[in-house]
Amino acid sequence: MNPTRKRRLWLIAALLLASGAAAALVTLALRENITYLYTPSQVYAGEAGDQAVFRLGGMVAKDSLQREPGTLKVSFGVTDGDAVMTAHYEGILPDLFRENQAVIATGRREGDAFIATQVLAKHDEAYMPREVAEAMGKAHEKHKVPDAAAADAPEPGAY
Structure with a gap:
């Protein structure tokens, strides 16, 4: 050569x-x-595994918001319609954060609670993040939730 x-x-x-x-x-x-997105049902089912950091998505459960007086500590429930997971967060929440609204929290699981390092809220009344809506739809299908309950959920990526 x-x-x-x-x-x-x-x-x-x-x-x-x-x-x-x-x-x-x-x-x-x-x-x-x-960071992967999971709903509370998926976390409790063990789908999140032992990941250090993941995103928890769903709706802020009604009457679950609790603030610790004199601090920025807050706890709230995140639900996908089948399960509720308590999330703890210390910091300023987004202006649009409130009960019965879509939320995505980034953090880690400690026992049955979720310790959030970042909380994101939806940006208008008709929007739910596509990943959250799809995950909630899959959870409803898996647990055979009646169509009437699923009809209340917005379409994935709907504006």
Whole structure:
């Protein structure tokens, strides 16, 4: 084989190896930063597993909001219509945060409670995040909730 061709072959092999290593490192870095969305039913069913950080989505349960006087600590229930999980948060809640509204909280599970580090609220009356609406719809199908209860839930991604 010609020395020039041999050199080119080694260069191509080195470039392929380097690009493969770079792709593997990027994939590993992205995997560590992904947070999955679960409903309370999915968390209690064990679908969230032992993930350190995940998102809990659903509706703020009616009459569940409790504030600790003199602090920014608040606790509230997140429901998907089948189960309610208590979430604890310390900080300023979004202006649109209230009971019977869609919410997504990022954090971790501690026992039967969810410790939130970030809370996001929906942005208008007709909107529910698509991921939350789809997850709630799947939970209703899985638990065979009557169509009348499912009809009250907005369409996924509806505005």
